[in-house]
Structure formats: C-alpha cells, structure tokens
Amino acid sequence: MMSADTRQLNAMQKLPETGDDIWLFGYGSLIYKVDFPYLERRPAKIFNWQRRFWQGSHDHRGTPEAPGRVATLIETPGASCEGMAYRVSPSVFTQLDYREKNGYLRVNTELHFADNQVSTGLTYIATADNSAYLGPASEQDIAKHIARSKGASGENSEYLLQLAQSLRQLKIEDPHVFAIENWLTKLTTQHSTLST
Ligand code: BEZ
Numbered sequence: 001m002m003s004a005d006t007r008q009l010n011a012m013q014k015l016p017e018t019g020d021d022i023w024l025f026g027y028g029s030l031i032y033k034v035d036f037p038y039l040e041r042r043p044a045k046i047f048n049w050q051r052r053f054w055q056g057s058h059d060h061r062g063t064p065e066a067p068g069r070v071a072t073l074i075e076t077p078g079a080s081c082e083g084m085a086y087r088v089s090p091s092v093f094t095q096l097d098y099r100e101k102n103g104y105l106r107v108n109t110e111l112h113f114a115d116n117q118v119s120t121g122l123t124y125i126a127t128a129d130n131s132a133y134l135g136p137a138s139e140q141d142i143a144k145h146i147a148r149s150k151g152a153s154g155e156n157s158e159y160l161l162q163l164a165q166s167l168r169q170l171k172i173e174d175p176h177v178f179a180i181e182n183w184l185t186k187l188t189t190q191h192s193t194l195s196t
Contacts, residue, residue, distance in 0.1 A: 001130070021087050021090075023088075023122070026085070026123075043085070045083075052176060053160070055132060060151050062156060063151055082170070107123060157184055164180075
C-alpha cells in the first residue's frame with residue numbers, strides 16, 4: 001500500500017523545464033480555492049474519469065483518527081468529468097504537491113475545451129492503493145460522514161457545499177455531488193430544527 005504522503009513520489013516525476021507552462025485540471029478544491037498564480041483559466045472536461053467523494057482527508061477536512069471525505073477521480077470508461085483548467089508555470093506544482101500531499105499523485109491527462117480544442121495537462125488523483133483511500137459508499141452515508149468531519153482547513157461540509165455552488169455557477173451537472181449536497185442539507189436542516 002502506498003503511503004498517504006505523496007510528496008516524494010510527485011517530486012520524482014519529471015516536469016517540463018521552467019518557462020514551459022502546463023495545463024492543470026482541477027475538479028475539487030482547485031475549482032474554488034485558487035491560492036496559486038495562473039496565466040489563464042478555462043472550463044475543461046476530461047474523459048473516462050468521474051468525480052467521487054471516495055478519498056479520505058487526514059489533513060484538510062479531517063484527521064488521521066477521523067478522516068473527512070474529499071473528491072478524487074475514478075477511472076470509468078465512457079464517463080467524463082468537468083472542471084476548471086489553469087495554465088500554470090511548473091513551479092506551481094511544488095506548492096500544490098505540498099497542499100495536496102495526502103494521497104494525491106500527478107497524472108497526465110487530455111483536456112477538452114468548449115471550442116473543441118484539446119491540450120495535454122496534469123491532474124491530481126488519489127487511487128485505491130493510497131492508505132488514506134476510503135472507497136465507495138452511498139451518497140447518503142457520504143453526506144453523514146461529511147456532516148461530522150472537520151480538519152485544519154475547516155468543516156468537511158464547507159468543502160462539499162463550496163464545490164457544489166461553484167459547479168452550479170459553471171453550469172456543470174454532477175449528480176453525485178448534488179445528491180450528497182441534498183442529503184447534507186437535509187441533515188443540517190433536521191439538526192437545526194431538532195436543536196431549536
Ligand atoms: C482538484 O481540485 O482537482 C484537486 C484538489 C486537491 C487534490 C486533488 C485534486
């Protein structure tokens with residue numbers, strides 16, 4: 001099993017020489033938390049992957065004892081995932097390798113833009129062989145899990161709700177994310193009704 005700290009593995013991967021910018025595909029917190037410089041950003045789609053809340057978070061949205069649930073990409077022939085692509089300088093990856101060190105590896109991917117233009121790029125994925133991986137659960141159970149989790153970056157529910165809100169603004173349909181959001185809203189409404 002791969003360690004949950006992926007910094008060393010990512011550092012071993014070759015990036016283009018400084019000066020050659022690279023497209024980075026974001027499908028999770030990179031959509032709404034942009035704390036790195038970029039040259040350009042464009043909505044983009046990748047094929048044969050889908051966004052799933054199947055990765056455990058030991059750092060940002062949970063702890064090693066009580067991990068949160070965050071997004072990863074699951075290889076799924078025929079599926080697609082829409083997100084935001086950023087054209088960045090290779091140095092940005094050093095910063096992101098640290099920010100996303102909890103199980104995420106950089107992989108090459110083909111990005112499809114709205115005007116049918118295609119570029120190669122990189123994205124971060126957490127595969128089933130990292131020790132923080134949690135795997136599938138029903139959307140209702142994922143919502144329950146998210147509702148009770150928090151970590152150094154804040155409430156796990158904030159991550160899910162911010163992502164859902166950003167996807168809506170971008171007019172991106174994602175039944176998995178929106179189903180979790182619905183369950184989460186029900187849970188929190190029930191909870192606040194019970195406690196008044
Ligand atoms: C993303 O938003 O694409 C992302 C963020 C953190 C880790 C992996 C991916």
